[in-house]
Amino acid sequence: MNDLSIPRGERAVRPDFVPQEDNISPEVARLEKTALWTRTWQMACREEEIPQVGNFVTYEVIGQSIIVVRTEGGTIKAFHNVCQHRGQQLTAGCGTVNKFHCRFHGWQWSLDGELLRIQDREDYDGCEQMQDSDLGLSEVRVGLWGGFVYINMDPDCEPFEQYMAPVMRALGPMKFEDMRFAWYKTMVIKANWKTALESFMESYHVASIHPQYLPMVDERNKSFAEGLHGKHVYILERPMGAPSFRTGKPVPEDLREGIANVLAVFKEWVGDAEGKGQVTVRSADAAQRVLTELPAGLSPMDVTMAAIGFMMEAAAKEGVQWPILSMEQAMDAGVDWNIFPNMVLVFAFDGCLVFRARPNGDDHESCIFDMWSILRMAPHEVPPLEREFYADWKDHVDKIPKLLVQDLRNMESIQRGLHSLGLKGLRTNPVQEVQISHFHEVLHQYLYAN
Numbered sequence: 001m002n003d004l005s006i007p008r009g010e011r012a013v014r015p016d017f018v019p020q021e022d023n024i025s026p027e028v029a030r031l032e033k034t035a036l037w038t039r040t041w042q043m044a045c046r047e048e049e050i051p052q053v054g055n056f057v058t059y060e061v062i063g064q065s066i067i068v069v070r071t072e073g074g075t076i077k078a079f080h081n082v083c084q085h086r087g088q089q090l091t092a093g094c095g096t097v098n099k100f101h102c103r104f105h106g107w108q109w110s111l112d113g114e115l116l117r118i119q120d121r122e123d124y125d126g127c128e129q130m131q132d133s134d135l136g137l138s139e140v141r142v143g144l145w146g147g148f149v150y151i152n153m154d155p156d157c158e159p160f161e162q163y164m165a166p167v168m169r170a171l172g173p174m175k176f177e178d179m180r181f182a183w184y185k186t187m188v189i190k191a192n193w194k195t196a197l198e199s200f201m202e203s204y205h206v207a208s209i210h211p212q213y214l215p216m217v218d219e220r221n222k223s224f225a226e227g228l229h230g231k232h233v234y235i236l237e238r239p240m241g242a243p244s245f246r247t248g249k250p251v252p253e254d255l256r257e258g259i260a261n262v263l264a265v266f267k268e269w270v271g272d273a274e275g276k277g278q279v280t281v282r283s284a285d286a287a288q289r290v291l292t293e294l295p296a297g298l299s300p301m302d303v304t305m306a307a308i309g310f311m312m313e314a315a316a317k318e319g320v321q322w323p324i325l326s327m328e329q330a331m332d333a334g335v336d337w338n339i340f341p342n343m344v345l346v347f348a349f350d351g352c353l354v355f356r357a358r359p360n361g362d363d364h365e366s367c368i369f370d371m372w373s374i375l376r377m378a379p380h381e382v383p384p385l386e387r388e389f390y391a392d393w394k395d396h397v398d399k400i401p402k403l404l405v406q407d408l409r410n411m412e413s414i415q416r417g418l419h420s421l422g423l424k425g426l427r428t429n430p431v432q433e434v435q436i437s438h439f440h441e442v443l444h445q446y447l448y449a450n
């Protein structure tokens, strides 16, 4: 019988075992608050959200609020969102300021966080312990990669470059910094932040939850730890466009239809109403040219390369350059990364789905979940950024890509199932779900190392 009263952390993670307490225990959530969120790097926003001097985003997690701002010099800085006088929060949401102004008593700071104004400053004359140098906004560390802005509240944290090294190596060639928001959706999900995020850390569920892929995607994959992070890579024993090995169907002689369908399925299932999601509509449509412009009898590799050529040509017409990846770089990049702790990237060709999960206040069985699409778009193709917020995702199913709804429909019943007294632990697949077991291993290092 599973004993939920055993001290946390004593049920060790293995590649084939994760204790379900991690995702249901209030003690774990409390520990995460003190030992994880305040000590780890986490993605606060994208650079494109704050392109101009004075643009800011307020990032909230576990009751901490962080201002991320574009300063006068063009660099990005982050500060704890709190007036150094009486603790009033200085900002909320996103916007533009030329200085930070506390609406409580009018104290002010520059975009660089330097104290500019104390109302009735002379009242403090003679207070020897009051130094301007001590009254700047409390700075938070910032790291930039791939167009993402990361923050870390721990002044003694691991250097960003070290923390991100495997990501920079394997995903640097993808040039995520050249992508721009197609859409930005944030929603409340009634599941622990890890339960929600883990739904996007493996492709083991594709056959059951997303069977629409099986006729043209062989989803057999391997997963790997990468520093604190993890990834999985499709093995491609069967070429793109061929049915999954588990369908029992042979690889067809002619792959033109299969490859055209891979892109069509991305557009239909992972796209918004226009089809924008994991790839651009431009690419999904351009790939259809293989049906009408290629002769029969080409090798799978030739059809694939022709499809990629059509997509790149369509991009070039819009002034968009794809990065060129070698086969080795493409295999190293894989298809899916989780960047510890709370971000997942799922990408293909010229687009990427970005997932980010955070606890919803003190409710550890509910989370704030971001789903973003970023695409390789020319400046004139980039739509104005609209941040949608769904207090209950179930009320907005028509606005969420169908594939993501398939995942969402699962999560809340997983969270309920994790409470079952009949569950002895999670038997993570040691080949295809290493991202999840490794994620918990790293989490335990944060929670129980000291």
Ligand SMILES: [Fe+2]
Pocket (backbone or CB within 6 Å): 199, 200, 205, 206, 209, 210, 407
């Ligand atoms: Fe899924």
